[in-house]
Amino acid sequence: MRAGHSKRVTPPGPLVIIGGHEHKRRDREILERFARLCGGRGAAVAVLGVASERPRAVEEAYRPALEDLGLRVAFLELADRPAAQDEAAARRVEEADGLFFTGGDQLRITSLLGGTRVDAAVRARWQAGAPLAGTSAGASALSSTMIVGGDGDATPARNTIEMAPGLGLLPNSVIDQHFAQRGRIGRLLSALAQNPAVLGIGVDEDTAFIVGADGVCEVAGSRTVTVLDGTQVSATNASELGGDEALAVTDMRLHVLPAGWRFDLHRRRPLPPERAGRS
Amino acid sequence: MRAGHSKRVTPPGPLVIIGGHEHKRRDREILERFARLCGGRGAAVAVLGVASERPRAVEEAYRPALEDLGLRVAFLELADRPAAQDEAAARRVEEADGLFFTGGDQLRITSLLGGTRVDAAVRARWQAGAPLAGTSAGASALSSTMIVGGDGDATPARNTIEMAPGLGLLPNSVIDQHFAQRGRIGRLLSALAQNPAVLGIGVDEDTAFIVGADGVCEVAGSRTVTVLDGTQVSATNASELGGDEALAVTDMRLHVLPAGWRFDLHRRRPLPPERAGRS
Numbered sequence: 063m064r065a066g067h068s069k070r071v072t073p074p075g076p077l078v079i080i081g082g083h084e085h086k087r088r089d090r091e092i093l094e095r096f097a098r099l100c101g102g103r104g105a106a107v108a109v110l111g112v113a114s115e116r117p118r119a120v121e122e123a124y125r126p127a128l129e130d131l132g133l134r135v136a137f138l139e140l141a142d143r144p145a146a147q148d149e150a151a152a153r154r155v156e157e158a159d160g161l162f163f164t165g166g167d168q169l170r171i172t173s174l175l176g177g178t179r180v181d182a183a184v185r186a187r188w189q190a191g192a193p194l195a196g197t198s199a200g201a202s203a204l205s206s207t208m209i210v211g212g213d214g215d216a217t218p219a220r221n222t223i224e225m226a227p228g229l230g231l232l233p234n235s236v237i238d239q240h241f242a243q244r245g246r247i248g249r250l251l252s253a254l255a256q257n258p259a260v261l262g263i264g265v266d267e268d269t270a271f272i273v274g275a276d277g278v279c280e281v282a283g284s285r286t287v288t289v290l291d292g293t294q295v296s297a298t299n300a301s302e303l304g305g306d307e308a309l310a311v312t313d314m315r316l317h318v319l320p321a322g323w324r325f326d327l328h329r330r331r332p333l334p335p336e337r338a339g340r341s
Numbered sequence: 342m343r344a345g346h347s348k349r350v351t352p353p354g355p356l357v358i359i360g361g362h363e364h365k366r367r368d369r370e371i372l373e374r375f376a377r378l379c380g381g382r383g384a385a386v387a388v389l390g391v392a393s394e395r396p397r398a399v400e401e402a403y404r405p406a407l408e409d410l411g412l413r414v415a416f417l418e419l420a421d422r423p424a425a426q427d428e429a430a431a432r433r434v435e436e437a438d439g440l441f442f443t444g445g446d447q448l449r450i451t452s453l454l455g456g457t458r459v460d461a462a463v464r465a466r467w468q469a470g471a472p473l474a475g476t477s478a479g480a481s482a483l484s485s486t487m488i489v490g491g492d493g494d495a496t497p498a499r500n501t502i503e504m505a506p507g508l509g510l511l512p513n514s515v516i517d518q519h520f521a522q523r524g525r526i527g528r529l530l531s532a533l534a535q536n537p538a539v540l541g542i543g544v545d546e547d548t549a550f551i552v553g554a555d556g557v558c559e560v561a562g563s564r565t566v567t568v569l570d571g572t573q574v575s576a577t578n579a580s581e582l583g584g585d586e587a588l589a590v591t592d593m594r595l596h597v598l599p600a601g602w603r604f605d606l607h608r609r610r611p612l613p614p615e616r617a618g619r620s
Binding site: 296312317 | 521523524526527530563564565575576578586587588589590591592593594595596597598599600602611613
C-alpha cells in the first residue's frame with residue numbers, strides 16, 4: 063500500500079478485431095461499440111489510414127461515420143516511413159482516446175509503421191488502456207504472424223499462404239478477415255498446421271471479435287467468428303510438403319461463434335452469451 | 342458349414358465419392374482407380390447421366406475417357422421416370438461390372454430415379470459387390486440426407502442450406518462436393534449443426550473418397566477431403582435460429598486429408614498413409 067512506490071499497472075485497452083466491411087450508416091453496431099469503448103460522444107479518435115493507397119477515399123468513408131457517432135476524428139494518412147516518424151503525428155495518437163486501423167494492405171501497416179514513432183505511440187496508448195480497432199488489413203496486422211497472401215477457395219497447401227511478422231498486439235494468434243465471404247478457411251488451416259500452438263481467428267465481414275483485458279473475447283456484428291484451435295492436432299504433413307502438395311491435418315477443433323458468444327483466450331474455451339439481466 | 346443352406350453374404354462394392362472435375366485425360370488417377378475396381382480392361386460400366394439436363398455433353402465427356410481405359414460403356418440417359426422404369430435400362434445396370442453417376446443436379450437423381458427399376462438394379466448390383474462411383478451431384482446423392490442448395494462463401498446460417506433425402510448408400514452422412522473450390526464449409530457446418538451425429542464429408546474437385554467394405558475410406562486424387570465430426574459438439578443454436586441469424590457451433594472436429602490418407606468410418610478416426618512396401 064506504499065502508494066508513492068507502487069507502479070500503477072493499467073491493463074491494455076480492448077482490441078476490436080473487425081473482419082472488414084463493417085456497416086457505417088445503418089445497423090452500425092460495431093462502430094457504435096467502438097465509440098462506446100472510446101468513451102462516447104466527444105471522445106477523440108485517431109484513424110490510421112496507412113494500409114491504404116487511397117487514403118482520401120478511406121477518410122471519406124470513416125470521418126462522417128465516426129463524427130456521426132459524436133467522435134472527434136484525426137485522420138493520419140502515414141504514406142511513408144518519414145510520415146510515421148513525424149512528431150506531430152505521434153502526438154495525435156498520444157492525444158487520442160481510441161485508435162482505428164483501416165483496411166488496405168497489411169504489409170503497408172507493418173512495413174511503413176513498424177518501429178516508428180507513431181508505432182510506439184500506438185502501443186503506448188493501447189497499453190495505457192485506449193481501445194484499438196483494426197478492420198480487414200488492420201485486423202490481420204494485429205496478429206503475431208499475419209497472413210499476407212494466399213488463395214481463398216483453394217485446397218489447403220503450403221503454397222496457398224504467405225506470412226509475415228505482424229504487430230503482435232494479440233500474441234500467439236493468426237487473424238484472417240473477410241473470412242467466410244472469401245472462403246479463407248483453407249489458408250488459415252495451412253497457417254495453423256505450420257504451428258498448431260497458434261490460435262486461428264477468422265472474422266467475417268461486418269463482424270468483430272472484441273478482446274477484453276481479461277482475455278475474454280466477445281463477438282459482435284451480423285455474422286460469425288470462426289476459431290480454430292490446433293492444440294489437439296494429432297498429425298500433419300506440414301513440414302514435408304512440396305510446392306503444391308495438399309495439406310493433411312487431423313483433429314483440428316473448430317468453433318463458429320455469432321454475436322453475443324464469447325471465447326476465453328486463456329482457457330481456449332467458447333462461452334455462450336451471457337443471459338439478459340446479468341449484463 | 343451347411344453349405345446348402347448358407348446364405349452367401351457379399352459385402353457391398355466400394356463407393357467412389359468424387360468431388361467433381363476429375364481429370365479425364367492426363368493425371369486421371371481417379372478414373373484409373375475406378376476402372377481397376379471394376380476389373381480393368383474389358384469390364385462393363387453403366388454410366389447414369391440422369392443428373393444432367395445435357396446428357397449428350399456428359400456422354401461425350403465420359404465415353405472416350407472410360408473407353409480409353411479399356412472399359413465397355415453403356416450410357417443411360419434416364420431423362421424421366423418412365424425411362425428409369427424401362428426394363429432394358431435396368432438390364433444394362435444388372436449386366437455392368439461398375440456404375441457411375443455423373444454430375445448435374447442431385448435432385449434430378451433422386452426425383453427421377455428414386456424407387457424405379459433402375460434404382461433397384463443399381464442397389465442390387467452394388468450390394469452384390471460392384472463399385473459405384475458418383476461425381477459432383479452424383480456424389481451428393483449418395484448421402485443419407487443431401488444438400489441441394491445453399492450459398493458457398495457464406496457465413497453458416499440455417500437459411501444457407503436446403504436439404505433433401507438422398508439415396509442413402511453411405512448412411513449417416515452428408516456429402517458435399519467442389520468443396521474448397523466453392524467455399525462450402527459453411528453449408529456443411531450448418532447441416533451438421535442440425536444433427537451432429539451425421540458425418541460431414543467435403544470432397545474437393547479431382548479428389549475421391551473411396552469407401553471400402555470394411556468402412557475404411559481412402560483419399561485419392563490431387564486435392565483433399567475435409568471430414569467434419571460433430572460427436573463432440575458442445576453447443577449449437579441450430580434449433581433456435583430465425584431466417585438469417587448466424588449459426589453457433591462449438592467443438593466441431595475437423596480433419597483435412599490428402600491422397601493416401603484414410604478414415605475409419607466405424608471408429609471415426611483418420612489414419613495416415615500406409616507405408617510403402619506394406620501395400
